[in-house]
Amino acid sequence: MDEIRHGSPVVEKTAHLLGAIADAPAGISLNELVDKLGVARSTVYRILNSLTAHGLVARVNGGSNYALGPKFIELARRISPNADRVTLTEAAKPILQSAAERLRESFKLSAPEGHEMMAIFGVASPAEYALTIRIGAKTPKHVGASGKLALAYDDAEAVAQYCAMGLTARTPYTITEPEALLETLARIRRDGFADDNLESSLGIRALAAPVFDAEGHFVAAISVPFIGDATPERTRAIRKEVLDSADAVMRTINGRKPSSK
Numbered sequence: 001m002d003e004i005r006h007g008s009p010v011v012e013k014t015a016h017l018l019g020a021i022a023d024a025p026a027g028i029s030l031n032e033l034v035d036k037l038g039v040a041r042s043t044v045y046r047i048l049n050s051l052t053a054h055g056l057v058a059r060v061n062g063g064s065n066y067a068l069g070p071k072f073i074e075l076a077r078r079i080s081p082n083a084d085r086v087t088l089t090e091a092a093k094p095i096l097q098s099a100a101e102r103l104r105e106s107f108k109l110s111a112p113e114g115h116e117m118m119a120i121f122g123v124a125s126p127a128e129y130a131l132t133i134r135i136g137a138k139t140p141k142h143v144g145a146s147g148k149l150a151l152a153y154d155d156a157e158a159v160a161q162y163c164a165m166g167l168t169a170r171t172p173y174t175i176t177e178p179e180a181l182l183e184t185l186a187r188i189r190r191d192g193f194a195d196d197n198l199e200s201s202l203g204i205r206a207l208a209a210p211v212f213d214a215e216g217h218f219v220a221a222i223s224v225p226f227i228g229d230a231t232p233e234r235t236r237a238i239r240k241e242v243l244d245s246a247d248a249v250m251r252t253i254n255g256r257k258p259s260s261k
Contacts, residue, residue: 010047013039013043014051016037017039017047017048017051018072020033021033021057021067022136023135024067025067025106025123025124025132025134025135026060026065026123027059027065027066028065028066028067029064029066030044030045033048033066051069052066052069054071055069055070055072056069056071057069057072068135085111085120088109088111088120088219088220088249088253089109089120089121091249091253092121092211092220092222092245092249093121093123095248095249095252096109096121096122096123096222096245099123099241099245100123101126103125103238103241104126105125105127105130105224106122106123106124106131106132106133106224106225107222107223107224108122108133108223108224109121109220109222110146110208110220110221110223111219111221112150113138115140115162115165116138116139116140116141116147117138117139117146117147117150117221118136118138119133119134119135119136119137120135120136120220121135122134122135131204131225131226131227140168140170141162142162142174142175143196143199143200144199144206144208144223145194145195145206145207145208145221145223146206146208146221147221148181148184148185148188148208149188149193149208149218149221150218150221151181152186152188152189152194152210153189153210153212153217153218159182159185163178170199170201171200171201173198173199174199192209192210192243193207193208193242194209195207196208196225203228204227205225205226205227205228205229206224207223207224207235207238207239208221208222208242209221209222209223209242209243209245209247210246211246211249211250211253212250212255212257212258214253214254214255214256215256216256216257216258216259217258218258219255220249221246222242222245222246222249223242224241226238
């Protein structure tokens, strides 16, 4: 672990520790942190105790693994104060954990961040092989299922401005023509969900559903990324869990779907 010259060694270790915790959606143990950081166990233990006392990290379900705590999420929320991400994340957490157990797939909660979508919470699949959700990762809105939902429920002027910046391709399947994107957004509004057919990463597909606040404004998307092709039955099962999870979160935060335009 490299340290910055003229910096504080304790702050450097704390920053690396928080980064390691953020990279572990299912949580990370004290022993794993010691191995990953190459720092003395007693030092890691003391840093964890201090961070836990301030709510910056927390034990996962009271167990031995650590995850980012509510205070850390609250501080991050202040970067984008338009959405109450603390309430949203806390509302989504038990719902997505239950859905991941039933479906045995990873679930992701993403929120708009400028021209991108940012992963703000994730639940790893309990299956032996699972996709990892990297909290804080950002993706251009036109690329993935969650981002296309954000564009679908944005106003026409904002979408036109977004398209004017250029639609960069991530894969050969990314939508890069404004006309094609607008057609896709209209279909998303009609169907109430969005998909990602190898558009953000080759070999990865996804289905996503929108979450709206009490005023009917789009505030987040719940998505399930999965590897390769799925049977029609499996696709329907994933879509149902995604839509049901989004509805459950909206009931918890008193959200409502927008009026049809």
